Amino acid sequence: IRVRNKQRSEELLMDVKDKPNTQQRETEDDLERLLQLARVPSHADIVARRRPVVMPTRGGVKDFRPDGTARQSNKLEAFHEASRVLFTEEHVANKKSLSIAEWKDDEGYAEVKIAKGSCWRWMGRSVRGQLTVWPEEALFLLETGHLELYYHGLPLPVQQGFHLLTKGGLTAMEHQVYSMLVRAGLIVYRSSKR
Numbered sequence: 001i002r003v004r005n006k007q008r009s010e011e012l013l014m015d016v017k018d019k020p021n022t023q024q025r026e027t028e029d030d031l032e033r034l035l036q037l038a039r040v041p042s043h044a045d046i047v048a049r050r051r052p053v054v055m056p057t058r059g060g061v062k063d064f065r066p067d068g069t070a071r072q073s074n075k076l077e078a079f080h081e082a083s084r085v086l087f088t089e090e091h092v093a094n095k096k097s098l099s100i101a102e103w104k105d106d107e108g109y110a111e112v113k114i115a116k117g118s119c120w121r122w123m124g125r126s127v128r129g130q131l132t133v134w135p136e137e138a139l140f141l142l143e144t145g146h147l148e149l150y151y152h153g154l155p156l157p158v159q160q161g162f163h164l165l166t167k168g169g170l171t172a173m174e175h176q177v178y179s180m181l182v183r184a185g186l187i188v189y190r191s192s193k194r
Helices: 006-018 024-038 043-049 070-088 135-143 158-166 172-183
Strands: 099-104 109-114 125-127 130-133 147-151
Touching: 099 135, 109 135, 130 135, 135 147, 135 158, 135 172, 147 158, 158 172
Parallel strands: 099 147
Antiparallel strands: 099 109, 109 130, 125 130
8 A cells, every 4th residue: 555645644644643442552553654664765765775785796707517616606606696685676767767567467468558768669569559568578678677567556576577577488598688688789579480
């Protein structure tokens, strides 16, 4: 539940405080907790809570085969832990360039409700007159902060979006390759099925 209007939330709090009953204190405490949870954090709040993040290192000599050493296992575990920390970090997106889409489980794509930004010149396709994106496109835009993806009316964070979109047939490797190619400046389309 999100209370978007501060004046309305204060009115609700005053209504609860004005009603005399034996559970008034419990109700006030519950409402205070609800208002605290419903408050959308500002940019300053997010920056204040942010932990120092160490970016996972990329590059160097690639280990082609597992050699079973503790050194290799420790390096891989440190890389995966740093990646997990980055996935759980809160991100601030600019609403002026944030597109909105709803994930359709039955069809296997996201239906774009509001398209903002220049990426739509080369991303997405039209299905029955509606702009849609494949799972790899939706996940890439979600990760880069250009898309707010909804599922059953609720916005998805990046971590849940990654889980939802990869369980539908998109593998992590396919997503990684797609992201790398798009970040390199290539326009990537799915091949036609024969």
